[in-house]
Amino acid sequence: MTILVIAEHDNGSLKAATLNTVTAALKLGSDVEVLIAGANCGGAAEAAARLAGVTKVKVADAAPYAEQGAENVAALLVDVIKASGYSHVLAPATTFGKNILPRVAALLDVAQISEITAIESADTFVRPIYAGNALATVKSSDSIKVITVRTTAFDAATEGGSASVEAIAAGAELSQSKVIGRELTKSARPELGAAKIIVSGGRGMGSGDNYRAVLEPLADKLGAAMGASRAAVDAGYVPNDYQVGQTGKIVAPQLYLAVGISGAIQHLAGMKDSKVIVAINKDPEAPIFQVADYGLVADLFETVPQLVAAL
Structure with missing residues (x-):
């Protein structure tokens, strides 16, 4: 039984999500291979070859994969x-994996098993449903x-x-679509999906100016990434790539x-696996307190500056 992991990478190095996916693959068997599809992707291939448990790295280094378009890959x-x-094909449940693997499943005429959180056997997996409020154990006969x-x-x-x-x-180059341009967000802060500490703001921030003025000093002190609820994103306080939640990024930081x-x-579906959750909200009935390890019922505009001053 050989397992294939589809690597998410930037040609020079592996994305952190690939490392977690390899760990999941190793729970299925000891014969784990990694596929790298890219252009001038030798750095990513070398990084994959160094991962413990990986037996082989297959590399398709060619122009059609320069942008890692879903159709070609x-x-x-x-x-x-x-x-x-291969008996199993795995990819991270990131934008990359969600773009490519459903196409693969359709072309192979098999069902996709999405966002597994545990492996019980070679054909039985656990995955969240109903925004993470229930866990389903599914068995595949494919x-x-x-x-x-x-x-x-x-x-x-x-x-x-x-x-x-x-x-x-x-x-072959399928030429069904092509990348016209990319607008990349550059930040000195940790990447949201891999950060050990995350500071997130919601609708209670009131405005984008308040979000930046209140939360950025706290994030700077802690060396944290910054996140937001969907309500804050929809209100235009912050860009979409800050969003934590079922339709945003799934995170599990230390804090x-x-x-x-x-x-x-x-929102809870995207962060309730965090090791320690601290909530600050002036509403004592807010649902966030049900999952928080530490909760403070207070005015955030008074409390957060005091916290920053104390750090």
């Missing part, structure tokens, strides 16, 4: 899967299991391996500070 994957006879992995549920794989690296032939966030189900 999915077609390549189907060819590789059929040629090698010959090939196509799976996305909720990365916060698995530890990151460590280095210590020395897998072989094999170049594979590229598929999560929820400031002015009521705790709607949509």
Whole structure:
């Protein structure tokens, strides 16, 4: 039984989500291979080869994969899967994985098993449903299991391996779509999905100016990433890439500070696995207090500056 992990990378290095996905794959079996599809992606391939437990890294280094477009990568994957006879195909449940793997499942005519959080056996998995309020145990009878992995549920794989690296032939350029441009957000803060500390603000911040004036000093003191509830994003306080929740990023930091966030189900689904949750809200009935390890019923505009001054 051989398992294939689809690596998310930037050609030079692996994204953190790939490391968690490798750990999930190792729970299925000891024969784990990684596929790197990109252009000038030798750095990512070398990083994958160093991961403990990985037995082989397959590399498709060609122009059609420079932007890792879903159509080209999915077609390549189907060819590789059929040629090698993998029993399981895994990708992180990130925007990358959610873009590519459903296409692969459809082309293989199998069901996708989405956002697993635990593995009970080779064909039985646990995944959240109803915005994380219930866990479903699902059993698949498909010959090939196509799976996305909720990365916060698995530890990151460590280095210590020395897998072989094999170049594979590229598929055809399908030319169904092309990237016109990218607008990348650059920040000196930690990346939200991988941060150990996150400071998040909600509708209670009142405005984008308040969000920045109140929360940025706290995040600077803690070396934290900044997040937000969907309500804050919809109100235009912060960009969409700050959003934590069911339709945003799923996070599980060591410390999560929820400031002015009521705790709607949509938001809780994205952060309730955090190790320690601290909530500041002036409403004592706010649902966020039901999941918080520490809660403070107070005016955030008074409390957060006092906290910053004390740090």
